[in-house]
Amino acid sequence: MLKRTIEHVGNRVIQAVWRMGYAARFFVTILLHSGTAFRRFGLTIRELYFSGVLTLVVILVSGLFVGMVLGLQGYETLQTYGAEESLGIVVALSLVRELGPVVAALLFASRAGSAITAEIGLMKATEQLSAMEMMAVDPIARVVAPRFWAGVISMPLLAALFSAMGILGGYLVGVQLIGIDEGSFWSQMQNAVDFERDIVNGVIKSVVFGIAITAIALFEGYDAPPTAEGVSGATTRTVVTSSLAVLALDFVLTAFMFRGIG
Amino acid sequence: MNKTVLDFWVGLLVLAGIAALLFLALKVGSTSALNSSASYEVVARFENIGGLKLRAPVKSAGVVVGRVADIQFDNETFEAAVTLRLDKRYAFPRDSSVAILTSGLLGEQYIGLEAGGDSLKLKAHDRILITQDAVVLENLIGRFLYDKAQEGAPQ
Numbered sequence: 001m002l003k004r005t006i007e008h009v010g011n012r013v014i015q016a017v018w019r020m021g022y023a024a025r026f027f028v029t030i031l032l033h034s035g036t037a038f039r040r041f042g043l044t045i046r047e048l049y050f051s052g053v054l055t056l057v058v059i060l061v062s063g064l065f066v067g068m069v070l071g072l073q074g075y076e077t078l079q080t081y082g083a084e085e086s087l088g089i090v091v092a093l094s095l096v097r098e099l100g101p102v103v104a105a106l107l108f109a110s111r112a113g114s115a116i117t118a119e120i121g122l123m124k125a126t127e128q129l130s131a132m133e134m135m136a137v138d139p140i141a142r143v144v145a146p147r148f149w150a151g152v153i154s155m156p157l158l159a160a161l162f163s164a165m166g167i168l169g170g171y172l173v174g175v176q177l178i179g180i181d182e183g184s185f186w187s188q189m190q191n192a193v194d195f196e197r198d199i200v201n202g203v204i205k206s207v208v209f210g211i212a213i214t215a216i217a218l219f220e221g222y223d224a225p226p227t228a229e230g231v232s233g234a235t236t237r238t239v240v241t242s243s244l245a246v247l248a249l250d251f252v253l254t255a256f257m258f259r260g261i262g
Numbered sequence: 263m264n265k266t267v268l269d270f271w272v273g274l275l276v277l278a279g280i281a282a283l284l285f286l287a288l289k290v291g292s293t294s295a296l297n298s299s300a301s302y303e304v305v306a307r308f309e310n311i312g313g314l315k316l317r318a319p320v321k322s323a324g325v326v327v328g329r330v331a332d333i334q335f336d337n338e339t340f341e342a343a344v345t346l347r348l349d350k351r352y353a354f355p356r357d358s359s360v361a362i363l364t365s366g367l368l369g370e371q372y373i374g375l376e377a378g379g380d381s382l383k384l385k386a387h388d389r390i391l392i393t394q395d396a397v398v399l400e401n402l403i404g405r406f407l408y409d410k411a412q413e414g415a416p417q
Contacts (some may be wrong), residue, residue: 045268045269045272046268048275049268049271049272052275053272053274053275092290092291096286096291154275154279157278157279157280157282157283158279160279160282160283161278161279163282164282164286167286190289190291193290194291195287198291199286199287199291203283
């Protein structure tokens with residue numbers, strides 16, 4: 001009984017480590033086979049449409065609403081200190097530094113990441129990937145790498161659009177609805193937001209999130225058991241794992257980027 | 263999916279993303295860090311800088327003319343050596359004075375630069391001689407109490 005429990009634990013650990021190593025090797029293989037994704041850029045453009053353009057509406061609408069909520073909540077809190085003119089700072093800094101990259105990444109994971117996993121998982125289940133190999137077409141170069149680079153390219157664009165829409169939403173609520181002075185809204189924002197410290201760091205974050213989400217989604221799809229249940233389980237795992245990865249990576253990146261600023 | 267339709271939408275996404283980045287860079291943020299080619303550095307020594315921080319603004323007549331680039335402690339004179347990076351467009355007389363001031367009641371501290379009357383201008387790596395320290399609230403209250411006590415004392 002005890003022996004079997006120990007064997008069970010050992011088996012789980014070995015499985016987990018083996019899968020991690022497999023994922024790392026898969027990631028390196030994607031990078032090594034990326035040549036086709038750029039030589040035949042049409043393939044990547046096709047994937048940019050599916051993962052980037054189709055996510056656009058979700059990103060724009062939720063960015064607008066997040067910004068409007070920030071405007072309302074920020075005003076509620078700031079007016080108790082008589083500092084409602086600083087609303088622009090609150091909205092812009094929280095969007096550009098954190099909410100823009102993180103929320104856009106979570107939406108991207110659930111909208112585009114799950115689609116990538118389901119697509120590749122189904123390609124594997126219907127043996128399309130094996131068929132490609134039979135025809136001497138490398139499925140990693142032809143199918144996986146273009147999707148990877150499309151995700152990495154579209155993520156920072158989507159995060160920037162999310163932040164811009166959010167600031168617009170905050171402006172609509174703060175200036176047009178509540179009636180904060182327009183000049184101080186923008187000028188205080190410009191004084192507080194620094195290009196290198198805030199905006200460039202936000203873009204770096206979203207690039208890292210893009211790499212993490214698409215790599216996880218592609219791996220889960222490629223590794224999915226070739227059954228209907230296997231594909232559905234892999235899709236769920238993609239959303240859960242990549243959301244957790246985004247939040248954990250965000251903490252690590254924030255700790256590196258903003259620790260030394262006093 | 264038609265290839266031109268695909269190209270159109272992806273192009274739109276990329277252009278919109280770049281436009282959003284430009285909006286963030288130009289309208290929302292500002293590149294407050296003066297690059298070294300368009301600025302010059304001068305040093306000022308203070309006995310106490312209070313809560314002055316790196317990148318705090320240097321203002322003259324209320325206009326931001328530079329930023330605090332570096333704060334060091336001089337272990338020989340036991341003073342704070344503050345390096346100010348000033349915009350090259352503005353030149354100040356050599357006998358200008360700097361003071362550490364506070365914006366508003368609870369606001370952050372900045373450096374006020376008051377122009378002097380000398381005809382020679384400050385050059386790079388010059389030292390500003392006339393400085394005024396930050397006001398420390400405890401010292402101020404202490405002096406006030408001391409003065410009050412002196413008033414009440416029998417002559």
